Amino acid sequence: MKNFNFLDIYVLKTKSFHSMEYAKNTFGGLLVLGFCLLQTISLSAQCSVAFTQCPGSVSIMDCDHSGDEAIQWPLVIANTTGFCTGYTLTQTLGPTSGSLVPLGTYSIGYTAQVQDLFSGLTSTATCNFSVSVIADPTPPSFVLCPPNITVNGVLVNGACTGNAFWSSPISTDNCPNQSTLTSSHGCGTPFTSGPTTVTYTSTDASNNTATCTFTVTVLCNSGTSNQGDSRVYITLQPNPTSATFTVTLPQPARPGMRLRITDLAGRMLQELETAPGTEQQTVQAGALPNGLYFLQVLENDKVIAMEKFVKQ
Missing domain, CATH: 1.10.10 (Arc Repressor Mutant, subunit A)
Known part of the structure; x- marks a missing residue:
């Protein structure tokens, strides 16, 4: 045989x-x-190829309102069965990943090709999807907005006014670091007798807006006096922050003053000494998970000021 x-x-x-x-x-x-x-x-066991990962429709937002954006999409992957050569992957349609393109929808196509080791015949598979570059449609949102405030006014030459203080509102946006905050009235400025509406507006790069409003009411009764507000107010910029922010104190820091970051439950997460003699202090928050926190100013182990901030 x-x-x-x-x-x-x-x-x-x-x-x-x-x-x-x-x-x-x-x-x-x-x-x-x-x-x-x-x-x-x-x-x-004849050779064949198929895509195991082909993206569906992909949307990319033009967050900075520049009119163009770097186009990109998830990885495209194919797999073979049978006795094949390694497959070759070729983009056959649309701009390449990483290209700057204007607003619009783009068709993207890939072809994977293999060859049978025995017969020499080729086998192909295709992957097609779309990528859309769109203007940011989502407005900012306020995560913190002050409540209504009532203060006692002071009569001076027949006119009644009162100074109102509040913690600065905090807004967030789906496009980080692209929104600006403006207000109709400044914290600590005098208000006239009666109610006054205070409006904060957050505007992103695509001109989407959100508002936060509250009322300041000044009460004026005969014989009332205002001894002044003994609280210490600080500002944090930028807020929200992604890494570092600056704390501005109302007066230069004194020796022994400290800054402390806590979570909403009051647990201390970070503490540092202030730089004496300067109003502005830099805080590193990059290691914190995204969320809402408190920044406290301490002197002689007592909290003399506190402000909220958002890490994103």
Whole structure:
């Protein structure tokens, strides 16, 4: 009986199921069943390629309102089955990832191609999806807005006024560091008798806006006096912050003053000494998880000022 070698396997693979006489003449009738089994295995192991990861529709926002944006999308991955060469991946349609493109929708296409190791036949698969670069449609939102305030006014030459103080509102936006905050009235400025509406407006780079409003009411009764507000007020900029922010004190820091960051439950997360003799202090917050925190100013182990900030 003739020996059964790899070349014979390839020859058998190229024959049809109807070529039984070839198998008989070459190997003898006892190997016809083996030939059929081999042919079945060879057919099931033919090379093919398919995409296992093809992105769906992708949207990218033009957060800085520049009119163009770097286009990008998730990784495109294909996989092969059978006896194949390694597949080649080619982008056949649309701009390449990382290109700056104007607002609009772009069709992206990829082709993966492999070659069967035995027959030399090629197999291909395609992946098509769209990427849209859009203007930012989402307005900012306020996470903190002061409550209504009532203060006692002072009568001076028949006119009643009162100074009102509050913690600065905090807004956040889906595009970080792209919004600005303006107000109709400044903290600590005098207000006239009666109610006054204070409005803060947060505007992002795409001119989407959100507002925060509260009322300051000055009460004026005969004989009332205002001894002044003994609280210490600080400002934090920028707020929200992604890494560092500046604390501005109402007067130069004195030796021994400290800054402390706590979470909403009051747990201390970070503490540092102030730089004496200067009103502005720099705080590193980059290691904090995103969320809402308190910045406290301490002197002689007593909290003399506190302000909220958002890490994003």
